[in-house]
Amino acid sequence: MAGLVESVAASTYPVTVDEVKEQLRITDDFDDAKITLCRNAAIEQIEAWQNRKLMNTTYIQYLDSWPSPEIILPRNPVSSITSIQYIDTAGDTQTWAASEYQTDFNSTKARVKPTVSASFPDLGTDYLNPVIITFVAGYGTATSDVPENTRQAVTVWAAHLFEQRDHVIIGQAINEVPEMMKSLITTNSLVEVI
Numbered sequence: 001m002a003g004l005v006e007s008v009a010a011s012t013y014p015v016t017v018d019e020v021k022e023q024l025r026i027t028d029d030f031d032d033a034k035i036t037l038c039r040n041a042a043i044e045q046i047e048a049w050q051n052r053k054l055m056n057t058t059y060i061q062y063l064d065s066w067p068s069p070e071i072i073l074p075r076n077p078v079s080s081i082t083s084i085q086y087i088d089t090a091g092d093t094q095t096w097a098a099s100e101y102q103t104d105f106n107s108t109k110a111r112v113k114p115t116v117s118a119s120f121p122d123l124g125t126d127y128l129n130p131v132i133i134t135f136v137a138g139y140g141t142a143t144s145d146v147p148e149n150t151r152q153a154v155t156v157w158a159a160h161l162f163e164q165r166d167h168v169i170i171g172q173a174i175n176e177v178p179e180m181m182k183s184l185i186t187t188n189s190l191v192e193v194i
Helices: 017-024 032-050 148-163 179-186
Strands: 003-008 057-063 078-087 093-095 101-104 111-114 131-137
Touching: 017 032, 017 148, 032 148, 078 101
Parallel strands: none
Antiparallel strands: 003 057, 057 131, 078 093, 078 131, 101 111
């Protein structure tokens, strides 16, 4: 069984509340709490639709065994691997030397595999989650690190969520994901947007 835990959340947001308010043409602070909730929900939805983390976030991935032939990291884009630890055959926690594995952060999904002259270390048996990978996923720590079309998608979707609080509007057709949104999020998406 594999598990993924967010251990250090992003310290910044890709879009400010003021940017969403500008999109909405709101100048007062009366609805700031609701706009903040809509902005945060928009970020989560865009991340899910694109299968990408927008701002740097630290994750810990737990694995029951070494996958063959490589480890595919479940959050992207990956900027670094902090450590790869494992429980060895003696039951001790070891850190796999970075010189013994190679990384590919340029592919659609980040990958890790042993170097040509190395192999996956032997694991102890009878341990749950003996492989522990700590890594950072996200475009960066600054708002400017996030692609502009993705930032715009967050802004527009947050404004949409604020303005369309109900799923049903009597007498009007409803479109869950406006066509403009599809074009904004598809550019950096790892999955097809419905």
